Amino acid sequence: MVQIKSVLVGFTIGIVVSLAAGAGAQAISFVNTNGVLIGYTVQKNGETICSNPSVFLQFRGTESYIVCDEN
Numbered sequence: 001m002v003q004i005k006s007v008l009v010g011f012t013i014g015i016v017v018s019l020a021a022g023a024g025a026q027a028i029s030f031v032n033t034n035g036v037l038i039g040y041t042v043q044k045n046g047e048t049i050c051s052n053p054s055v056f057l058q059f060r061g062t063e064s065y066i067v068c069d070e071n
Contacts, residue, residue, distance in 0.1 A: 031055055042068055 031037065034056050042049040050068030057064045 031057070033057070037066075042066060 034054075036052055036054050038052055040053060041051045042053050052069075054067040054069060055064070056067065
């Protein structure tokens with residue numbers, strides 16, 4: 001009985017940790033060149049803004065931009 005209880009507690013903790021990690025996972029990428037980020041998606045508040053954005057690093061000074069070409 002003790003072994004079953006230990007297994008169930010461990011299983012439950014594993015599920016909770018897995019769900020928490022998956023919910024908070026976000027991809028953060030650093031790029032060192034201008035161009036198009038193929039395969040990337042821009043999201044705001046869980047809503048998709050665009051895919052494959054263009055990136056301009058230090059454009060007109062120290063500012064960098066991500067530009068969504070899609071409407």
